Amino acid sequence: MSPALSPATGPTPSQELRDALGAVRAEVAKAVVGQDAAVTGLVIALLCRGHVLLEGVPGVAKTLLVRSLSAALDLDTKRVQFTPDLMPGDVTGSLVYDARTAEFSFRAGPVFTNLLLADEINRTPPKTQASLLEAMEERQVTVDGLPRALPDPFLVIATQNPIEYEGTYSLPEAQLDRFLLKLTLPLPERDQEIEILARHAGGFDPRNLAGAGVRPAAGVDVLARARAEVARVQISREVLGYTVDVCRATRQSPSLSLGVSPRGATALLATSRAWAWLSGRGYVTPDDVKALAHPTLRHRVQLRAEAELEGVSTESVLDTVLASVPVPR
Structure with missing residues (x-):
């Protein structure tokens, strides 16, 4: 750590x-x-x-x-x-x-x-x-x-x-x-x-x-x-970068016509800090970001029509994004 x-x-x-x-x-x-x-x-x-x-x-x-x-x-x-x-x-x-x-x-x-x-x-x-x-x-x-x-x-x-x-x-x-x-x-x-x-x-x-x-x-x-x-919960620059990378990866996904905006990134920051505090910690980990990614981001992205026809879901796209972004250690 x-x-x-x-x-x-x-x-x-x-x-x-x-x-x-x-x-x-x-x-x-x-x-x-x-x-x-x-x-x-x-x-x-x-x-x-x-x-x-x-x-x-x-x-x-x-x-x-x-x-x-x-x-x-x-x-x-x-x-x-x-x-x-x-x-x-x-x-x-x-x-x-x-x-x-x-x-x-x-x-x-x-x-x-x-x-x-x-x-x-x-x-x-x-x-x-x-x-x-x-x-x-x-x-x-x-x-x-x-x-x-x-x-x-x-x-x-x-x-x-x-x-x-x-x-x-x-x-x-x-x-x-x-x-x-x-x-x-x-x-x-x-x-x-x-x-x-x-x-x-x-x-x-x-x-x-x-x-x-x-x-x-x-x-x-x-x-x-x-x-x-919650406002005093700390987040390192590495985890800030991870949060941004997750959101930016949605904008590059071939299955999405609309990715997460900077407002979505700030929302993910806020929810991750609250989850860290509820978990008994004064700092945010990448796991906190992962835990809140789906509920915070699922309504901020939009599937391409061809992806919907192929049966792709928003949840599966977010899973792919989270799996593709390197996690800071």
Whole structure:
């Protein structure tokens, strides 16, 4: 191990804060069976001030996962069901005329919350999808020329169905690039599905999280302190170079028409640092970069049409890229 990667070069992460976030995951598990990787991904997004795109077939607990996380962190949460007739003002808010005062006043939309669940985001037209761009990037909403700051923390968790395309609108690349992570929720294993049924047979009500025993295990103060520690996690120049090389290799892949942008490289840096901190280290290793490459980059690349026809997947291309880039020692 080189001196640049030595544990002595980084600060010692706080076990107390990691334990608090571990307790959050335990609270979520009271309502959601499995999906541990998705829960960890959501925690990483909160630590990095990023947004998440959740993809999975109906019925794999996407909405329940978000509601459970919100309850475990005691965050304000609002849900918007994205439909073809949803207007931008329905999300961001709008000016409303008050006949009593003969003046216009601003009525805040559901985006003014800590955790916004954008359910089935690909079912609304691009104009409404674009209404989230400023909120996700600038953490503010501008109405009638006046910017209005959003609360902190602010996190958009959008869901979409990967198999249903009728009546949907593909998210533009600019919108996809605003999401820090794209997490896929698989169908549960047999034992997990039996546990789900057993809970329902025992009276579990997904609409009553308090009845399921989900309690706040951490709050905004814990998140703020954890974010400060993540920001102190060190990364050597060798590992920075490895991160850049991975992203640049996607731009040279013959299977991709669109590779990872510099924004994607900075996202991979951020998620790798958060994962290193959660793993109990004050420094980033190449393995941290590898561990977060798929969820951080899979939505930032685009397959060539001929590659899709040949059955090539984004995941296999990223595997090939990671295998081709030399790992620093």
